[in-house]
Amino acid sequence: MSLNTWLLFLALVVTVIVMPGPAAALCISHGVSHGRIKSLATVTGLILSSVVLVALSMAGLGALLTTSGTLFNIVKYAGAAYLVYLGVKMWRSRPPAPSELTSPETAAINATSNFRTLLRTGFLVGISNPKDLLFFGALFPQFIVAGSPLMPQIVIMTLTWCAVGFSVMAAYAAIGAGMAKSVNSLNAKGVLDRVTGSIFIVAGTALAWAKRSNA
Numbered sequence: 001m002s003l004n005t006w007l008l009f010l011a012l013v014v015t016v017i018v019m020p021g022p023a024a025a026l027c028i029s030h031g032v033s034h035g036r037i038k039s040l041a042t043v044t045g046l047i048l049s050s051v052v053l054v055a056l057s058m059a060g061l062g063a064l065l066t067t068s069g070t071l072f073n074i075v076k077y078a079g080a081a082y083l084v085y086l087g088v089k090m091w092r093s094r095p096p097a098p099s100e101l102t103s104p105e106t107a108a109i110n111a112t113s114n115f116r117t118l119l120r121t122g123f124l125v126g127i128s129n130p131k132d133l134l135f136f137g138a139l140f141p142q143f144i145v146a147g148s149p150l151m152p153q154i155v156i157m158t159l160t161w162c163a164v165g166f167s168v169m170a171a172y173a174a175i176g177a178g179m180a181k182s183v184n185s186l187n188a189k190g191v192l193d194r195v196t197g198s199i200f201i202v203a204g205t206a207l208a209w210a211k212r213s214n215a
Contacts, residue, residue: 001143001144001145001148001152001153001156001157002145005143005145006143006156006160008143009143009157009160010160010164012139013160013161013164014164014168017161017164017165017168017169018168020172021203022083022125022199022200022203023046023122023125023126023169024168024169024172025196025199025200026042026046026121026122026125026196026200027039027042027043027046027169027170027172027173027176028172028173028175028176028179028196029090029176029193029196030042030118030121030173030176031172031173031174031175031176031177031178031179031180032176032177032179032180033176034118035177035180036170036173036174036176036177038115038118039118039170039173039176039177040170040173041115041116041118041119041122042118042119042121042122042169042173043122043166043169043170043173044119044122044166045118045119045120045121045122045123045124045125045126046122046123046125046126046165046169047126047162047165047166047169048119048122048123048126049122049123049124049125049126049127050126050132050158050161050162050165051158051162052127053126053127053132053133053136054136054140054154054158054161056133057133057134057136057137057140058136058137058140058154076208077208078128080128080204080205080208081204083125083128083200083201083203083204084200084201084204084205085204086121086125086197086200086204087196087197087198087199087200087201087202087203087204088197088201089197090193090194090196090197090200091193091194091197091198091201140154140157143157
């Protein structure tokens with residue numbers, strides 16, 4: 001892959017990833033709730049999902065989803081259901097009472113925090129959209145140079161996507177962490193949860209209605 005080709009790919013990747021969506025909303029929300037450092041677990045989960053999606057797409061699952069309407073719908077509805085579930089869960093979440101915020105029990109829970117939970121949530125949000133499989137399957141071949149070794153090109157593009165994705169999502173988490181003081185009150189935190197939950201519900205609903213031809 002030439003430098004010019006890579007720079008073109010990089011510009012496209014930055015444009016796609018910077019656009020806010022469910023992943024950005026999740027990182028901002030976790031940044032507010034868990035802080036910048038702990039939210040990196042969420043970001044890591046999102047990046048791991050990208051690696052898995054690239055691998056599956058390159059293995060041919062993306063092409064299979066394109067040709068099999070039944071399989072596409074199964075994966076699509078499962079992902080949509082998870083996004084809606086996550087949105088409803090955030091809508092129904094109860095802000096902690098003031099006494100709970102300073103209790104030793106709460107402090108202990110926060111101290112040991114849920115790295116695996118944040119990682120898992122990020123991963124599931126990232127992998128929930130089957131259209132990402134189709135996206136990678138359509139994007140990567142456009143930049144593959146025929147006659148050159150295939151695997152190094154895929155590795156370079158994957159690493160580029162992951163580096164940009166990690167940087168951008170970490171920035172969204174940092175924005176959320178910076179907003180934490182502004183939304184420190186219980187009412188403001190509840191509003192943020194509902195706004196983020198609404199984003200997930202809308203995204204899940206849109207995914208459920210999505211067609212393969214829109215990919």
